[in-house]
Amino acid sequence: MQIQSPVVFTIPLFGGIPVTMTVVVEWIIMAVLIVAASAVTKGWKLVPEGTQNMVELIIEGFNKFVENSLGEYWKDYTPYLGTVAAFLILANTISIFGLAPPTKDISATSALALMSIITVVIATIRARGVKGYAKYFFKSPINFFINVLDxxxxxxxxxxxxxxxxxxxxTIMGLIERAVPIVLPAVFSIYFDLFDGLLQMLVFVFLTMLYIQEAIEE
Structure with a gap:
């Protein structure tokens, strides 16, 4: 199993910018999400029905999930959390369609983690103010060390x-497909490609929301 994502092509700017398969798959996912959002929301009615009703139920359920944790601040962070959740649903399960999940590349998961921590820092500053955040950060040498470590x-x-x-x-699915290429891969794919992908999306979003909740409550 190759860890480093292969370079698909190079953009002839600044001496050459390599574009890896991870980036290409991320572009595909973003394009799918944009097209799907445009198609689903086109022609929405005041009284929902059909697809609109199902989509609104999903969004309302997610909003309630975030509101239960963040209280009155849920509207500020639901768009980010919802976007990350939608991206990770496709990113983690896209191997079902024969593409390599971008989240098996540490650079992709690091970028997502960095965005989440920046969101947490912004939430802390909004809750405390700049001076309050600085005072909390430099409260004592031990606090400073712990905060930097965080x-x-x-x-x-x-x-x-x-x-x-x-x-x-x-990796496990690759080994199974090589060992027993007919029946078992389809069975195990339900867990490793689908269930585990959705589970990891929930874990990532939940932990990000938990960090935001801590920042707001403190």
């Missing part, structure tokens, strides 16, 4: 947990 350990934990689980699932 800025590194939290994104590292988010990135490596997501990467490790997806990479392991892809």
């Amino acid at each position: 800025l590194f350990t939290r994104p590292l934990s988010l990135a490596t947990r997501l990467f490790g689980n997806i990479f392991a699932a892809v």
Whole structure:
């Protein structure tokens, strides 16, 4: 199993910008999400029916899930959490369609983790103010050390947990397909490609929401 994502093509700018398969698959996922969102929301009615009704139920359920944790601040962070959830649903399960999941690349999961931690820092500053955040950060030498450590350990934990689980699932499925290429891969794919992918999405979104909740409550 290759860990490093292969380069698909190079953009002839600034001495050459390599575009890896991870980036290409991420572009595909973003394009699918944009087209799907445009198609689903086109011609929505005041009284929902059919697909609109199902989509609104899903969105309402997710909003309630976030509101139960973040309270009155849920509207500020639901768009980000929902976007990450939608992206990870496709990113973690896209191997079903024969493409390599971008989340088996540590660079992709690191970028997602970095965005989440930046969101947490913004939530902390909004809750405390700039002076309050600085006062909290430099409250004591021990607090400063712990806070600096958090800025590194939290994104590292988010990135490596997501990467490790997806990479392991892809590796195991690859071994199963080589050993028994007919029946078993389809059976195990339900868990490793679908269930595990959705589970890792929930874990990533839940931990990000938990970090935001801690920032707001403190």
